[in-house]
Amino acid sequence: MRWLMADKGGLVMLAVLAVVVIVVPLANLVIPPDSALHVSTYTVTLLGKYLCYAVLALALDLVWGYCGVLSLGHGAFFALGGYAMGMYLMRQIGERGVYGHPVLPDFMVFLDWQALPWYWYGFDMFWFAVLMVALVPGLLAFVFGWLAFRSRVTGVYLSIITQALTYALMLAFFRNEMGFGGNNGLTDFKDLLGFDLQADATRVALFLSSALLLALAYLACRAVVGSRLGRVVVAVRDAENRARFLGYRVEYFKLWVFTFSAVLAGLAGALYVPQVGIINPGEFQPLNSIELVIWVAVGGRGTLWGAAAGAVLVNYAKTSFTAVLPEVWLFALGALFVLSTLLLPRGLAGLLRRRGGAS
Amino acid sequence: MTPSFMRRDRVFDFLAPPLPPDALLDTSHGPILYLEDISVSFDGFKALDALNLYIDDGELRCIIGPNGAGKTTMMDVITGRTRPDAGSAWFGSRIDLLRLDEPAIAKAGIGRKFQKPTVFENLNVVENLELATHGDKAVWRTLVARMDAALRDAIEGVLATIGLEADAYREAGALSHGQKQWLEIGMLLMQRPRLLLLDEPVAGMTHEEIERTAELLQRLAGEHSVVVVEHDMEFVRSIARKVTVLHEGCVLVEGDMATVQADPRVIEVYLGE
Numbered sequence: 001m002r003w004l005m006a007d008k009g010g011l012v013m014l015a016v017l018a019v020v021v022i023v024v025p026l027a028n029l030v031i032p033p034d035s036a037l038h039v040s041t042y043t044v045t046l047l048g049k050y051l052c053y054a055v056l057a058l059a060l061d062l063v064w065g066y067c068g069v070l071s072l073g074h075g076a077f078f079a080l081g082g083y084a085m086g087m088y089l090m091r092q093i094g095e096r097g098v099y100g101h102p103v104l105p106d107f108m109v110f111l112d113w114q115a116l117p118w119y120w121y122g123f124d125m126f127w128f129a130v131l132m133v134a135l136v137p138g139l140l141a142f143v144f145g146w147l148a149f150r151s152r153v154t155g156v157y158l159s160i161i162t163q164a165l166t167y168a169l170m171l172a173f174f175r176n177e178m179g180f181g182g183n184n185g186l187t188d189f190k191d192l193l194g195f196d197l198q199a200d201a202t203r204v205a206l207f208l209s210s211a212l213l214l215a216l217a218y219l220a221c222r223a224v225v226g227s228r229l230g231r232v233v234v235a236v237r238d239a240e241n242r243a244r245f246l247g248y249r250v251e252y253f254k255l256w257v258f259t260f261s262a263v264l265a266g267l268a269g270a271l272y273v274p275q276v277g278i279i280n281p282g283e284f285q286p287l288n289s290i291e292l293v294i295w296v297a298v299g300g301r302g303t304l305w306g307a308a309a310g311a312v313l314v315n316y317a318k319t320s321f322t323a324v325l326p327e328v329w330l331f332a333l334g335a336l337f338v339l340s341t342l343l344l345p346r347g348l349a350g351l352l353r354r355r356g357g358a359s
Numbered sequence: 360m361t362p363s364f365m366r367r368d369r370v371f372d373f374l375a376p377p378l379p380p381d382a383l384l385d386t387s388h389g390p391i392l393y394l395e396d397i398s399v400s401f402d403g404f405k406a407l408d409a410l411n412l413y414i415d416d417g418e419l420r421c422i423i424g425p426n427g428a429g430k431t432t433m434m435d436v437i438t439g440r441t442r443p444d445a446g447s448a449w450f451g452s453r454i455d456l457l458r459l460d461e462p463a464i465a466k467a468g469i470g471r472k473f474q475k476p477t478v479f480e481n482l483n484v485v486e487n488l489e490l491a492t493h494g495d496k497a498v499w500r501t502l503v504a505r506m507d508a509a510l511r512d513a514i515e516g517v518l519a520t521i522g523l524e525a526d527a528y529r530e531a532g533a534l535s536h537g538q539k540q541w542l543e544i545g546m547l548l549m550q551r552p553r554l555l556l557l558d559e560p561v562a563g564m565t566h567e568e569i570e571r572t573a574e575l576l577q578r579l580a581g582e583h584s585v586v587v588v589e590h591d592m593e594f595v596r597s598i599a600r601k602v603t604v605l606h607e608g609c610v611l612v613e614g615d616m617a618t619v620q621a622d623p624r625v626i627e628v629y630l631g632e
Contacts, residue, residue: 224502227501227502227503227504228489228490228501228502228504229498229501229502229504231479231482231486231489231490232490232501234479234481234482235479235482235490238479238480238481238482239477239478239479239480241473241477242473242477242478242479242543242546243479243490244461244462244465245438245461245465245470245471245473246465246490246491246496246546246550247462247463247465247466247493247496247550248462248490248496249462249496249497249498250462252497252498253498253501256498
């Protein structure tokens with residue numbers, strides 16, 4: 001517990017999260033809609049989405065901020081987790097689809113498929129879907145990382161191949177014969193574990209789950225960073241050869257952190273999908289992964305809580321900005337990245353720290 | 360010759376109990392390091408040309424030579440960073456260094472200090488030493504590893520040896536150049552190596568710091584074998600018992616400092632051309 005007490009920024013973040021978790025559901029479910037204090041279900045879902053992004057940002061901060069591995073393809077793991085959850089939600093639709101087929105999702109009926117592809121088996125069971133949410137991104141990260149780190153691919157080369165990974169996955173998922181709904185992806189979800197996805201209470205429950213995931217993910221990341229393994233990982237970032245000549249198998253450490261981070265990203269994606277109601281190949285876009293890097297850079301990498309805060313702030317800005325001046329948003333995002341790199345190399349967290357605030 | 364698996368006077372290799380790592384190192388024949396006929400070439404340039412070098416157990420050896428003589432390449436070969444084109448490298452008479460990678464060689468008991476002092480700048484001195492400690496360096500073990508009393512004692516011992524007690528909780532990046540050099544030597548000591556390879560340990564040090572380093576190395580020899588690559592002749596003269604001069608990838612002269620300095624070939628290499 002000592003490590004948590006020393007982590008002021010993290011404590012503040014968890015405290016804010018606790019307040020939000022209590023206030024928002026009450027304001028949505030208890031306060032009547034005509035009151036000024038009422039929080040709409042739309043806002044609840046929006047907040048839940050931000051929290052999922054915050055978990056994703058934590059995952060990236062772990063590999064980039066601490067391990068020094070700049071992944072430009074972390075969105076792929078998020079999307080894979082999302083697809084695994086989407087497949088479960090598709091199977092839950094059952095006969096309520098447009099074509100009313102008892103087993104096949106609508107898009108398969110539309111493509112004139114006769115039977116469910118083998119990789120869709122088991123997704124009618126929630127526990128199996130949850131297992132896949134963690135396993136698929138984890139396994140991909142493990143295999144990819146094994147090959148990349150063992151060949152000692154580092155720096156910008158590694159960033160480029162992670163980008164290629166997510167791009168390749170996007171192209172693959174766009175294809176109808178892959179069996180993931182092609183261009184349109186998976187959507188038209190009805191319910192999750194029997195709860196109606198359109199109901200306010202379900203939305204609030206999903207929001208609460210996202211908050212819980214963020215809190216647990218934060219504590220897990222903080223524990224990793226505070227362990228000797230966390231120090232080895234920083235050592236690898238700062239002086240890889242020194243660590244290697246001290247007897248550490250640097251590749252294994254990178255691989256472990258990369259895989260752990262991918263699993264976290266997958267979990268975030270799985271909670272994201274039922275809240276936004278759709279998952280399509282657009283989530284694999286390289287642009288998404290790059291935006292994610294900007295969240296972490298703006299928030300402050302290598303602090304964890306800074307990354308999470310950055311994700312929420314930048315996305316809040318995006319929501320507000322795109323409502324008013326949609327065509328300017330990308331310029332604003334680019335400017336944000338340039339300015340934060342030039343003026344705030346350690347992000348907002350670094351600014352707070354310099355003010356003598358949280359550590 | 361009968362293949363080893365058919366010999367009737369011994370069990371199969373895979374049935375034999377694994378030797379503990381410390382027992383593997385066998386220096387009963389004298390030398391702790393054997394380099395024989397090592398050749399390394401980079402794009403046609405022969406960095407090492409059939410180099411032969413033996414370091415005795417507990418010895419303090421200085422290796423000198425003009426730029427491009429192959430000193431750093433030799434260290435790369437010993438620590439597994441570079442694979443030689445030909446030759447053999449043995450640590451003791453049982454460990455074949457050419458079959459191990461860098462972490463395995465470090466674990467077997469060879470510590471290396473880089474030419475440019477390399478410490479973990481964002482960690483403090485104690486954390487640097489903690490990470491260097493010998494022992495299991497597998498991923499899961501480090502995740503659950505705790506600082507125990509034995510480790511604390513070991514760190515305090517090394518801090519005293521390298522004279523950084525007062526700076527124990529300073530970030531390594533804030534140390535002076537000389538202090539970083541000492542910290543790196545301290546990290547090597549935490550590894551409990553049998554052989555220390557030091558690449559220019561006094562580069563960039565003040566006169567006083569050089570004296571303290573010389574004293575430190577003298578103390579380390581005996582318990583450890585120490586190989587020092589250095590340009591600073593004054594320093595070499597102050598610590599050397601035996602000096603090896605490398606030139607164009609092979610040994611030019613070997614002997615005590617006086618003999619080496621009087622040798623006409625050495626004078627020519629250093630002053631001629």
